[in-house]
Amino acid sequence: MLRISVSLAAVLALLPTAIAQSDVWGQCGGQEWLGPTTCVSGSVCTFQNSFYSQCLPNAATGGATTTTATTVASLPTGTSTAKTNTVAKTLGGKLYFGSATDNPELTDTAYVATLSDNTLFGQITPGNSMKWDATEPSQGTFTFAAGDVIAALAKNNGQLLRGHNCVWYNQLASWVTAGNFNATALTSILQTHCSTVVSHYAGQVYSWDVVNEPFNDDGTVRAFVFSNALGLAYVTTALVAARAADPKAKLYINDYNIDSAGAKATAMINLVTSLKAAGTPIDGVGIQGHLIVGEVPSKAALVANYEAFTALGVEIAITELDIRMTLPETPALLAQQQTDYQTVISACKAVAGCVGVTIWDYTDKYSWIPGVFSGQGAALPWDDNLVRKPAYDGIIAGFTN
Numbered sequence: 226m227l228r229i230s231v232s233l234a235a236v237l238a239l240l241p242t243a244i245a246q247s248d249v250w251g252q253c254g255g256q257e258w259l260g261p262t263t264c265v266s267g268s269v270c271t272f273q274n275s276f277y278s279q280c281l282p283n284a285a286t287g288g289a290t291t292t293t294a295t296t297v298a299s300l301p302t303g304t305s306t307a308k309t310n311t312v313a314k315t316l317g318g319k320l321y322f323g324s325a326t327d328n329p330e331l332t333d334t335a336y337v338a339t340l341s342d343n344t345l346f347g348q349i350t351p352g353n354s355m356k357w358d359a360t361e362p363s364q365g366t367f368t369f370a371a372g373d374v375i376a377a378l379a380k381n382n383g384q385l386l387r388g389h390n391c392v393w394y395n396q397l398a399s400w401v402t403a404g405n406f407n408a409t410a411l412t413s414i415l416q417t418h419c420s421t422v423v424s425h426y427a428g429q430v431y432s433w434d435v436v437n438e439p440f441n442d443d444g445t446v447r448a449f450v451f452s453n454a455l456g457l458a459y460v461t462t463a464l465v466a467a468r469a470a471d472p473k474a475k476l477y478i479n480d481y482n483i484d485s486a487g488a489k490a491t492a493m494i495n496l497v498t499s500l501k502a503a504g505t506p507i508d509g510v511g512i513q514g515h516l517i518v519g520e521v522p523s524k525a526a527l528v529a530n531y532e533a534f535t536a537l538g539v540e541i542a543i544t545e546l547d548i549r550m551t552l553p554e555t556p557a558l559l560a561q562q563q564t565d566y567q568t569v570i571s572a573c574k575a576v577a578g579c580v581g582v583t584i585w586d587y588t589d590k591y592s593w594i595p596g597v598f599s600g601q602g603a604a605l606p607w608d609d610n611l612v613r614k615p616a617y618d619g620i621i622a623g624f625t626n
């Protein structure tokens with residue numbers, strides 16, 4: 226018995242040393258990597274991309290080791306000391322600069338500290354916890370606990386709250402899609418859902434993405450259970466229910482790939498025009514802004530399109546801005562990203578009816594991009610280590626100039 230415990234202790238004592246350093250060619254860093262971050266003698270931990278740093282042989286250094294943090298820090302960082310929300314309001318003339326967030330990452334105290342700084346972020350959008358699958362997972366059973374956490378965080382920090390969303394083809398509870406409901410039942414289900422969720426947050430929400438992503442990229446109506454049964458009448462049903470539930474909240478329709486003129490932007494313009502003509506409550510168009518480094522439309526093209534929306538008598542907001550790149554990050558890509566952020570922000574600044582800009586989370590650490598677009602990422606102004614990137618300076622310049 227004694228012999229066994231001694232052996233076990235000996236093995237345990239050895240373990241930290243055994244896993245303290247990675248072998249040559251082994252992983253030594255990357256997002257969510259919990260293993261060693263230094264390399265055995267004769268190799269150097271070398272940054273490959275946000276998810277992977279590797280021990281590469283380095284005879285020249287005679288075995289010097291370095292950490293992921295050191296190699297990441299060798300990329301250019303943001304240098305501006307101005308604060309995004311303060312500058313958005315004072316020099317940009319906007320209501321807010323904000324960020325999306327999500328419940329799982331709220332256990333990260335360093336992350337929350339920056340998120341809670343209302344000189345940086347004056348507005349918060351819950352990334353997932355107010356969606357249908359989260360709020361009405363089975364018919365008539367409403368769960369607001371996770372959404373309430375985000376609402377309380379925004380309130381405690383003196384930040385505006387954006388509701389996201391009442392109805393969307395994605396993250397819709399399966400009982401709705403699989404229920405074989407007829408048009409009358411679906412109308413009632415939608416009324417109940419929007420009315421209950423918007424009522425719950427009444428008085429706390431500045432604006433609601435009532436309808437999310439109603440169009441395909443070619444401007445046709447996106448097919449899903451509500452549009453299949455009701456056509457675009459479902460949009461009216463949702464907006465009317467939301468207005469009755471919270472008369473003070475600004476009601477938006479939100480979509481991506483409507484940044485500049487094109488079939489999808491035209492479809493949105495036509496929809497808003499017809500809603501206005503019918504007297505349906507509609508206050509804003511959310512331009513999500515999921516963009517690509519080096520492929521951002523010109524400021525002139527953005528401004529012209531933003532003004533085509535505001536000419537309809539609605540406000541607009543950039544609601545989910547991120548500008549992704551093909552990894553790995555390089556100084557040249559980060560510089561282009563800085564320019565691209567500046568372009569979008571300065572276009573919003575130039576249009577009086579563009580009320581604010583929200584980034585789709587603030588750090589690459591919690592971005593949705595790598596999980597969906599393989600090999601792409603680094604889309605946000607803070608890196609995986611919560612260090613500001615040149616993109617941060619682009620945002621400040623966009624609001625300032």
Ligand code: 9MR
Nearest residue numbers: 327352353389395396437481513545593
């Ligand atoms: O950020 C959200 C991510 O965590 C979810 O997995 C994803 C599921 O569809 O939705 C993301 O947010 C989306 C937003 O609700 C609507 N516009 C596109 C966003 C990115 O996919």
